[in-house]
Amino acid sequence: MRSESTITETLQQEVLVAAIDPTHRDHAPRPPSTDEVPGKEISHIANCSNCPMRQFCMGDNLDDSETVRLASVIHNWRMVRRGDALYRDGDTFHSLYPLRSGAFKTVVTNQNGCEQVSGFYFTGDTLGLDGICTSRHGCNAIALEDSAVCVIPFRLLEALCREMPSLQRHLHRMLSSEIVRGSGVMLLLASLCADRRVASFLLDISTRQHSRGYSRRELSLRMTRQDIGSYLGIKLETVSRTLSRFQGDGLIRVQGRTVTLLDPDTLDCI
Structure with a gap:
């Protein structure tokens, strides 16, 4: 030694x-x-x-x-x-x-x-x-x-x-x-529908951001929608449609690359 x-x-x-x-x-x-x-x-x-x-x-x-x-x-x-x-x-x-x-x-x-x-x-x-x-x-x-x-x-x-x-x-x-x-990514890609993949992705970003002292609800997504789709194994259009639907349901608010989680509990139950 x-x-x-x-x-x-x-x-x-x-x-x-x-x-x-x-x-x-x-x-x-x-x-x-x-x-x-x-x-x-x-x-x-x-x-x-x-x-x-x-x-x-x-x-x-x-x-x-x-x-x-x-x-x-x-x-x-x-x-x-x-x-x-x-x-x-x-x-x-x-x-x-x-x-x-x-x-x-x-x-x-x-x-x-x-x-x-x-x-x-x-x-x-x-x-x-x-x-x-x-x-x-x-x-x-x-x-x-x-x-x-x-x-x-x-x-x-x-x-x-x-x-x-x-x-x-x-x-x-x-x-x-x-x-x-x-292992979590493998589970995400293997068994979940597109809605759940996007919801889980947003909640994961929220958890990681909060652990570093940042806001749990207001997420600044530096990656493109295409990057998110590639990571989640879904198409760009699917990512965009899913975010729009979540916003229409009052679960999130999307402003450019800033996503605010309005109802994280419901998002977690998707």
């Missing part, structure tokens, strides 16, 4: 290298962009002490010294413009990306080349967990709006987990939540 001093020396070396070569901070390949110019995208030093989302990426059971040690491996945070990819299917896995602000969708491509939205991620969620299994990412992570992510090199996080059981438990909880989420 590596000693605490050994891990500290490793972190110090990483920070030194990062200071000399800023590109070393995040080894994950960046997708090419037609409007990208040198220096246009800037990585910022992460400051975990004043981040309201730190309990989601760090956990809420770390003491002060453990929080400082974990913060030392979060080298920076970076902006990802709307429509750009944080990583793509097949990219080598290097880091986890807690979402400081904004929203992402993950997209998978089947053997026939058809794309399907496999998940939506919001402030406080962590992207990149899919790469742990094979050391390569298995989907495209696309920003739904201008977003900011922290960069946590996974090999340094692993080293800390060996010394900090509370951090390791938090990582296990994140992995378990991904399994539970995947």
